[in-house]
Amino acid sequence: MRYKNPYKRKLHIAAALSGAAILSLQGCGTYTVIGDTGLAASAEDQGELQTEAECTDGTCPDTTEGEILSQSPEEFKAFEKSEPEFESRDETVYVQKDEVNVRSGPVIITGESSNVVFTANTGDEFRRTGYRDDFSRVVKDDLVFYISSDYLSVNKPEMPETEAEAESSSYEDGAEIGLDSSWKYADFSAINSGKAVLYKAQSDRKGITVAVNAGHGTSGGSSVKTWCHPDKTPKVTGGTTSAGSTKAVAVSTGMNFNDGTPEAKVTLKAAKMLKDKLLPKGYDVLMLRDGDDVQLDNVARTVIANNAADCHIAIHWDGDGLSSDKGCFYMSTPDGLKSMEPVASNWQKHHALGDSLISGLKESGAKIWGSNPLPMDLTQTSFSTVASVDIELGNQASDHSDSTLDRLTEGLSRGVDIYFGQ
Ligand SMILES: [Zn+2]
Secondary structure (H helix, E strand, O other): OOOOHHHHHHHHHHHHHHHHHHHHHOOOOOOOOOOOEEEHHHHHHHOOOOOOHOOOOOOOOOOOHHHHHOOOHHHHHHHHOOOOOOEEEEEEEOOOOEEEEEEEOOOOOOOHHHEEEEEOOOOEEEEEEEEEOOEEEEEOOOOOEEEEOOOOOOOOOOOOHHHHHHHOOOOOOOOOOOOOOOOHHHHHOOEEOOEEEEEEOOOOOOOOEEEEEOOOOOOHHHHEEEEEEOOOOOOOOOOOOOOOEEEEEOOOOOOEEOOOEEHHHHHHHHHHHHHHHHHHOOOEEEEEOOOOOEEEHHHHHHHHEEEEEEEEEEEEEOOOOOOOOEEEEEEEEEEEEEEOOOOHHHHHHHHHHHHHHHHHHHHOOOOOOOHHHHOOOOOHHHHHHOOEEEEEEEEEOOOHHHHHHHHHHHHHHHHHHHHHHO
């Protein structure tokens, strides 16, 4: 299931809007709604009620659950009385199409006082407690909503497969996936005789494939160069390769931790731990490097992820020469890259994934670097067409014991959940 909307965020707001509280929200919205699906809604509608920050003129109520509880008995009675008769039901129903409006009342209200709380998509599940020809009363997470009865059925709809799902389902568990020379940007790769390995979830399958990229670990990778950008323009920031260069090493060796441990060894260990946390949750995991040495350069790993995964997480630690742990950060897209394709069409996804991973890491108690994120012109970013992030789980001074890696990969796994709305 794909959550196109920040569903959970909206549920919180839905709590505020259930019942008569909706009436007092007039004037806050900057949205309009046309018809009873969101497909024809204005751009403003997409952003409706997503942030309380929109309510800056002081006329808006504090949208908290407490507000509903504070309704006067008279107000509550008036609301109850206004609710039309429903045939009592107790059944599970499924939404039959995308972008169906979920309303706070059994009536279509458009314009500034629209009662659309969020939109539901094909296959979303609700408990129906009341039926009428026009509207059904449904419950989700103990909140009551109303949806046009035309768009609900007790029959679960066939879910259309996404491209990546179709691709993933065509592979067996344990499949070795190499670089297909017909894939876009494949010809920018110089080292591509190796294979990525796909691990498929055995239960609770989500139909989501996460490409996990243990940074470095390609022998001979630093003696070959590849173009930094698909349009062959020079790099806009420094890094392993300096700004102004048009070519960079195909895969660098990586740094050594201050205790002498090679970064590539730790990234592989962390990648395997992350895989072992994602699989039981139902994610398929594409290990772009599954052993000490994979003959796939950064371009090849990126292009394979583009074509066989829904996101790409490259694991690194920073070689910054420092003697103290600086914490985690991700490498964001520098402004100078944002107009070049495929970056222009994808960098916002990269940032959403990076922000999600940092949120997950925070939840796990990991230290976050104060300057996160760090804009960096990376080969990975320049060729990625799926959400793609280089996450630095610390630097050469960071602890990399098993217990620390366990906490960090727990954070990354939580970040994947956050990104996919799970
Ligand atoms: Zn690295």
